Amino acid sequence: MRRSLALVAVAVTAMVALAFLIPLAVGVMEIAESRALADAERQAATIVPALVITDDVAALERALASTPAGVSRLAVHLSGGRTVGRSRVGPADVANAAERARTVPVANGYVLLRPVALGGGRSAVIEAYAPEADARKGVSTSWAVLTGVAVTLVVGSVVVADRLGARVVRSARRLGQAAAALGAGDLSVRIIPDGPPELVAAGRAFNAMADQVAVLLAAERELAADLSHRLRTPLTALRLNLGGSGPEAEQQRRLAIERLEHAVDEIIDASRRPARRAVPAGCDAALVLCERLAFWSALAEDQGRPWQLVGADEATPVPVAAADLGAVVDALLGNVFRHTPQGTAFRVTLHRGSGIVGVLVADAGPGIPDPEKAVRRGNSGAGSTGLGLDIARRLAESTGGGVRVEPSALGGTGVNLWLRTDGRAAAPRRGLLRRARGGATGSPVR
DSSP: OHHHHHHHHHHHHHHHHHHHHHHHHHHHHHHHHHHHHHHHHHHHHTTHHHHHHOOOHHHHHHHHHHSSSOTTTEEEEETTSOEEEOOOSOHHHHHHTSSSOEEEEETTEEEEEEEEEOGGGOEEEEEEEEEHHHHTTTHHHHHHHHHHHHHHHHHHHHHHHHHHHHHHHHHHHHHHHHHHHHHTTOTTOOOOOOSSHHHHHHHHHHHHHHHHHHHHHHHHHHHHHHHHHHTHHHHHHHHHHTTOOSHHHHHHHHHHHHHHHHHHHHHHHHHHSSSOOOOOOOEEHHHHHHHHHHHHHHHHHHTTOOEEEESOSSOOEESSOHHHHHHHHHHHHHHHHHHSOTTOOEEEEEEEETTEEEEEEEEOSOOOSOHHHHTSTTOOSSSSOSOHHHHHHHHHHTTTOEEEEEEOTTSSEEEEEEEEOSOOOOOOOSSSSOOOOSSOOOOOOO
16 A cells, blocks of 8 residues: 555656646746847847947947957948858848847857947848857756756655555554454454544444444353353252152153253254344233242142242233243242252242332242342352342343342342333442341352
8 A cells, every 4th residue: 555655646746746847947948048138139239339330340340349248249230231240140131130130040059130220321230149058058957956846746745655655554454453353352452543534433433343242242141141040940940859759740840841941942042143132022920920930839849838929910011021031030939949948938929019010039048148249140159150130130120120139028038129111211220239137147149
């Protein structure tokens, strides 16, 4: 690119310089010729007073010799064909100049013929010679100066074009290196946009693209982790049912296997999608809770866990997908079964308010010592992934709601999942997570 810009600068500047240099060179030459002829005209004027006084040849020769030009450059043509001084033109040129001044080119110069009218009907023609050296005096110097100016302009334009090209090339090379680094997996690479406005815009677009790629990859990793976490619920149910026997335990294991197959299908389907797709329709929270409690009820009976489902006696629409809400409920109930002793009671309450719906899961277990830490993604103190409460939090925040962890009325942990149903945008909320007070003793982070 730099070579191309330099060649373009040379071509353009050279054409512009020639367009002005040629007329200026011709003008300089014409000015020099005019100056030489004007000097010859002044020399011829010095002999006019002598012609007015006399036409004697000897007197005129003395007058010509006394002039700065001398007899070598001046001559006088008198009537009758007499000539005083050295003449360089023929009689025809003299006759043609009898009425009007003329310039006749001769060898190595020019001759100015100037007619002069004398008294008594007499006339004469003064001949003044201008050597070619006088007509070209200063022309070579002027042409050299003009050529130097043209060369300077061309060189200057090449230097400027090269600097501009270097700036463009440097910005383009930096952008290319950043793109190569991003393609190699370095998601932290960013550039400082510089150069022409187009490259500045391209640099800003690259930074925005890199930010978006990082966000998308992080979202995809979270999605993979969230979908994989759904496998833990049927696996937990299977593990807890391994020791059971009888038709009810067999039915429970069959349901857990079906749930596991469904979760695997969801993971495969999500992996084939380029990005998350928004689910335009919601679901009936009451119906989802009834379905999930029916799944967990058999296992609860096997372990001797008293349980209750409160408030699910009428339809309760919420703006989330049934699969997502079911996965959250499974995660919360799975935490109850995984982290509390057998025989521990739990209760699920569906609360309907003005523009908000709450799903409250409470247990009578030992509680959580640090509720705020419990909802941090990946934090766990019992060998689990630590994603359950984080999945619940992000589902709630997608509707503008949130999650609050606090001591429950049963004496253990209460997880309150609030979903907004009035369409208000999600906003940062403070105080959603409060540290449990009273009887919270060593329970693993879920």
